[in-house]
Amino acid sequence: MKKTEQLRKPKPYQKKHAQGMIYNSRGMLLYVLPVALIPATFLSFAVGDFSTILTNVGGCAAFLLAASLLRKGIAAEKQYLDKKITGSPKWPLKTVASTIVAITTLWVALIGANYSFFTSVAFGLGALAGMFFLYGFDPRQEKMISGTHGYTAEEVSQTVDEAEAQIVGIEQANKQINNRSFNQRIRMICGHAREVVDIIQDDPGDIRRARKFLNVYLDGALKVTEGYADMQRKHQSEELTQNFDNVLKTIESVFVEQKQKLLEDDILDLDVQIEVLAAQLKNEGVV
Numbered sequence: 662m663k664k665t666e667q668l669r670k671p672k673p674y675q676k677k678h679a680q681g682m683i684y685n686s687r688g689m690l691l692y693v694l695p696v697a698l699i700p701a702t703f704l705s706f707a708v709g710d711f712s713t714i715l716t717n718v719g720g721c722a723a724f725l726l727a728a729s730l731l732r733k734g735i736a737a738e739k740q741y742l743d744k745k746i747t748g749s750p751k752w753p754l755k756t757v758a759s760t761i762v763a764i765t766t767l768w769v770a771l772i773g774a775n776y777s778f779f780t781s782v783a784f785g786l787g788a789l790a791g792m793f794f795l796y797g798f799d800p801r802q803e804k805m806i807s808g809t810h811g812y813t814a815e816e817v818s819q820t821v822d823e824a825e826a827q828i829v830g831i832e833q834a835n836k837q838i839n840n841r842s843f844n845q846r847i848r849m850i851c852g853h854a855r856e857v858v859d860i861i862q863d864d865p866g867d868i869r870r871a872r873k874f875l876n877v878y879l880d881g882a883l884k885v886t887e888g889y890a891d892m893q894r895k896h897q898s899e900e901l902t903q904n905f906d907n908v909l910k911t912i913e914s915v916f917v918e919q920k921q922k923l924l925e926d927d928i929l930d931l932d933v934q935i936e937v938l939a940a941q942l943k944n945e946g947v948v
Contacts, residue, residue, distance in 0.1 A: 687735050688796065691728035691762070695721035698769065716772040723765040731758035731792075734799060741800045744818060744862070753799040759792035817861065820872050824858050827879040830887070837890040840902075846909045850882055853916040860920070874919055882912050 702717040734754030741750060767785030770776045776784070828851050835847040857875060889905045892898070 688728060688731045690795075691724065691731055691758075694728075694762075695724040698724075698773070713773050716769060720765050720769040720773065723761055727758040727761040727765070730754045730761070731796065734758060735796065738800060744821070749801045750799055753801070755792075755796055755799045759789055759796070762792050763789035820875075821858055821861060824854065824861075824875045824879060827875070827883050828854050828858075830883050831879070834883070834886040834890045838886070838893060843889075843905070843909065846913055847882075847886060850909070850913050850916055853913070853920055854879055854882075857916070857920055878912055878916060878919075881908075885909075885912075 698717045698721050702714060702721075731754065734750070734752075734757075737750040737752075737754060763785045766788035767781045770784040771778060771781035831847060831851055831854075835844055835851075838844060838847070854875070861872075885905065885908050889901070892901055
């Protein structure tokens with residue numbers, strides 16, 4: 662951890678729309694694959710070939726299932742790539758989808774199109790190779806960096822996911838608040854929070870203190886923001902507005918201060934400050 666890192670104004674959170682659009686479109690081609698079986702299915706009905714009908718209808722269903730699994734596998738892969746530290750996806754969905762496509766292609770070629778066994782196997786292997794060439798393999802290794810002090814990638818990833826869920830909750834509540842000053846301050850708090858999350862991922866050795874920090878401040882910020890948004894809809898109160906303003910100022914100022922403490926590895930001061938703010942938020946009725 663760098664000892665002298667300058668605090669900077671947090672950048673607005675921006676999703677990677679271009680990359681997201683690319684990933685969102687991947688795998689869609691597989692949904693088109695069953696279309697080729699539709700004319701063959703009608704032709705089988707015309708000649709009364711029951712086994713071919715079942716093969717083609719089953720093939721359509723199998724291809725659609727593979728497309729769905731592939732899309733889920735691609736989404737899981739994107740989440741894996743977006744994180745600095747994480748475990749591998751729980752299920753190898755892209756591999757399962759590729760296997761279904763290969764077996765279905767072999768079966769349709771053998772029964773539906775009456776190719777020889779070896780030719781059908783070649784079609785199946787070609788489909789399998791094409792799937793892996795287009796979409797690759799599922800990630801199977803943890804993404805981890807040194808200095809985790811015994812914490813697993815799953816534990817660090819869970820802490821990051823929980824923090825991000827709370828930040829998103831604060832942002833959603835912020836949309837319901839009709840006060841530009843509060844809106845701006847809450848966005849700043851969320852920006853500082855995401856920088857703390859980045860610190861966790863860059864130096865997982867700080868996860869114990871950072872997790873404690875986030876549990877106190879993010880949970881407090883989420884509760885007070887949702888509470889104010891709800892009360893604002895019911896009635897306006899100058900006292901309520903002032904109390905909310907005071908709490909937001911406290912949370913923002915301490916976020917800035919303690920973010921620097923994390924960067925400077927100031928363990929004792931951070932723990933003491935956390936206890937102080939936890940007591941203050943409790944007195945304010947926030948936690």
